[in-house]
Amino acid sequence: MNRTKRSTALALAAGAAALALAFTGCAPSSDDGGSGDSSAALRVWAGSQTPITANFNPFAPTVLHAALGPIYETLFFFNKTADEAPTGLIGDSFEFNEDGTVLTVKLKDGVKWSDGEAFTADDVVFTFEYEANGYADKGLVSAEATDDTTVVLTFDSPQFTREFAILGSTWILPEHVWSQVEDFATFTDENPVGTGPYVVDSVTEASYTVVANENYREEGKPAVKKVQYIGLDANQSAQDLLSAGELDWTGMFIPNPDDVTANGIISTINTPQDPTVLYTCANAALGCVGEQTDVAVRQALNVAIDRATIKEKAFVGLTGDISPTFALLPRDEKWLADPANAISPQSPNAAEAGSILEAAGYTKGSDGFYGKDGAPIELDLISVDGWTDYNDAAKLIAEQAAEAGIKVNASTVQWQEFSDARQTGQYELIMGGVIGTSVADPYQIYNDWFDGKSTIKVGEQLLPGTWNFSRYDNPVVNDAVAAAAATNDEAAKQAAYATIQTEIVRDLPYIPLVINATQTFTNSKDYTGWPTEDDLYAFPPAWGASAAGVILANLTPAK
């Protein structure tokens, strides 16, 4: 099959070929050898576009990928693909006090910075007090080094739910370097000093290279001595490089992964993480306008959608199935209160949609669309122009809703319009994403996306770090979220989540569609130790912060 396709394309370009050869006279060049032997660099594309500019400052928005994980480390590593305890990087163990306000962290002994200086508890204290981390605004009362390997962080409120933010995404800085930094905002940190397995070797416009950190705490690691991160401007180029066996690690979307794995070098793994949903501006009390503010309309839409087709056609079958509870299954299994909510309906049920609407007082008009009091339901669904998978899904949803007698008009908008719409709540339906949680606990989604305190009335911009675009504000949910935050007791949390799940599965402020695919491609012929389906010890894509460092340290060149 593929052969014929290719040869057709070939024939097509035959004319061009002749012409090209005529004035280049260039012979095919010899391939300059593959990677694999220990002296060659592991080649990574983490999504950087050219030109690359050296910036390893973890606070910079333009920080290069290698800074986060391979160079700078957090205290602990949280594997977001599994429900397991965090593993220590430079931290050894940690403990909360009873009410979650005091966090005591034990550090590993004998850790050195990459410039040879000893790593101590003072560095950790410095980091938490560092202005750019903003812990002063987040309730940090004090950070103290009680001895060389112990740090005590005291907060003014329970921090159980912030465990990941504190331990798993705060990059630990060397005090002897960063205390000299005048302005973290303009600091480019071209020779970063970290505790991670790598140090910077060289940076050019087209790529940058990191080499093994000689002072790395684990003997013999990293076994891959050199890693080269390249910049690419087109996904197609990355795909071509993978097929040619010239790229060893990347995380990107390729609809036909078989084509790149066919060379016997590249393996692929898909780890769906982030939910894709329909945002609905659901709360008329806060000013939302449109028929979608009626819960019956949202419920009808929910059953009218053909998720199997959307998965197959818009997302080429690579997405995961979503649970309306927004727990990521099977990872968050223990937080799923009612097994009936494990998965949203996959096939459409127009009849059920009709009966939901009829029960709510809607009637079918002569044109086949439902309406109330002579006003037909008509919903505008927007998606960001160029996010093809979303655009495609929106087109399909419009078709499927029409089948069930609900009129949905799909259109695409510029990114800015989409952003304004969701920030201010001036929309009816949006194809959008929900950010998956970094730990095996849906709490962050409940808190950021469903809690009434994470929203604001229509017309005003949501505050930074709050994502409740649907303006959903349900006192039952709000109380349960607060209850879950204040406890570290699993049973109490499960009870709170059960309450939340019942409410949101019924109210559907975000109509769940699929879990977005996260594909990773790795060279498993020349390197071993990648995360696999069986041993998913870290989130696999090359752009994953922290996880990338853990994976690199774990790789060995194949013999």
Place this chain on the structure above:
Amino acid sequence: MKFYARRITIYLVTLWATISLNFLLPRLMPGDPAEILIAKMQRAGEVSETTIRNIRLILGSGSDVPLWEQYLGYWGRLLHGDLGISVTKYPTPVTELIANALPWTLVLVGLSTVIAFVLGIGIGAWVGWRRGTWVDHLVPGTTVLQSIPYFWLALILVAVFAVNLRWFPIFGGYDVFAFPSGPEPTLAFLSDAIYHGILPAITIVLSSVGGWLFGMRNMMVATLSEDYIITAEAKGLRPGRILRAYASRNAAIPSIAGFSITLGFVVAGSIVMEQVFTYPGVGKLMFQAVQNNDYALMQGVFLVITITVLAANFLMDLVYGFIDPRARHNA
């Protein structure tokens, strides 16, 4: 001299107007670079509050300054050669980004333009010379090439020659794997860079040679029926001499003028080509700037483009006034 003084005035006014427009255009664009960056990061996964806070801090828009004050400041900085700091590649100065990208574009697009021009003029002269023979039928064929969407051609060429046949590299201005520490002044690097330029160059040449060919051929045909050519023929000059010394030279004048304008647009470059091949040039900077609302970078690239185009035009005026005295009175 009056002619040149007048031209120079016109150029200065044009320069002022375009630079002002460059200043204004990006400010008319909606959106806030910080928001765009946050949303992009968010699409790739979780964005911590700290990050968001810092992005706003760093990229916070200073839009409360009145526009005309911004305008004066813009000119002030411009005259000091300060084009500002790029947001996309924060905190790299725009001048540095452009300085690094410019040589690649100039050499590749410049050379390809020259090659296309020379080929087009050469073949065009020949086709015009052999007017009325079968070669006339070649001319329409070249127009197909000219009408092919550029990126479409480039993508097909990559698919066939780089991916399937593996004759050419897939991306980049040089082999980033063989030269991980960047460009170096060695023969090996130079030949590698040339090798990487071949496929992009082919796409440029293929899609622009037709125009030159066509124009030259027509001028040639027209020139060949001028009286002085007839006289030359009648005097019994050798055809080769007529072709080279009389006909081609005169027929090429308008093409040369056109060529200098095209050279001016070299810097605007081949945004598509650079994107398809991940080529480290200026066009791609332009694209990234627009995508990310990077005002400073956008203005910087526009400025460079404007200046080169104006310079090329000016050069053309000079050359033209020199080779064709009529222009001095007619313009």
Place this chain on the structure above:
Amino acid sequence: MPEPHTAVDEAVVDRTPADTFAAPIGITSAVPDTGRAEAEAAKRGIRRRMPKLTLKLASGLVLVVGITLFGIIAPFFTQSPTFSGNPSLQPPSADHWLGTTKLGYDVFAQLAQGTRGSLLIGIVAGSIALVLSVLFGVLAGYLGNWSDEILSLVTNIMLVIPGLPLVMVIATYVPGRSWLLVAIVLGITAWAGPAVVLRAQSRSLRAREYVAASRVAGERAHRVILVEILPNLLPLLTAQFLFAIIFAILGEAGLSYLGLGPTGSITWGTMLNDAQTGQAIGTGAWWWFVPPGLMIALLGAGLSLINFSIDEIINPKLRIAPEYTRRVRKAAREGRGVAVEGSIA
């Protein structure tokens, strides 16, 4: 994230040679020639100005008319171009002549609809460019003096600002880009080059006796322009219009490739963009990627072929000289000698 890829330079790289061609040809050769030809033409009536039906013209017309008819008629007979019920990514078959896309859309139906969209954009953009170039070029050339200076300055600025980047900026600025908006944007960034040529032509026409005569006779400016100048510019305007169409279509394809094309309508450009973002090349779905590009190339070729014939009217030597050489050669072959050669003019 599907990255909107890129394509901007058609307008820059491709447009420039065309502009510059038109310019020099107009300035150096066409001016005197048209003058002579048109003066004669004015005497001998409109028929002289019609192109002779040559093979080039015929094939050009067949291509252009064929594609246009395809765009007008075919959409009525295909299935809906946005019917997703077909299986995905099918190669061409009896059911789907050009296969299907990732979403299961029929490529042939899309192509038919896209032809319509692209032609509309081309014609609207071409018309806008035509009107503006006439406005700025002809007026500047005819009026002279201050009006000329100002109009020329605007033209020069528009000429200097790189076209497609400007389009990119405008396109990002306006939310919800309809095909009409894209066409307008392409139109208002494409008129400057032709205007330069028209200005030179009008200046030269203005100096002609018969134009001068009607001015002296007290005809008003707009009448002189409409009656005396424009008819004589007709072949040139037609050529420019046809070029503007193909550049608008190429420009639209470039914009679409960058993810800045029209939203909510189907054109060749959006098809190419869908194919590109749907990784048509990577999956070997040539039937999705090749046809729209080919259509653009064919339409472009067709329009250029027509332009060849128009060129031969603007500049009769282009027609006469090759014909003459052919005749001479034929005569020589038939043994009638080359006595006539000296009298070629």
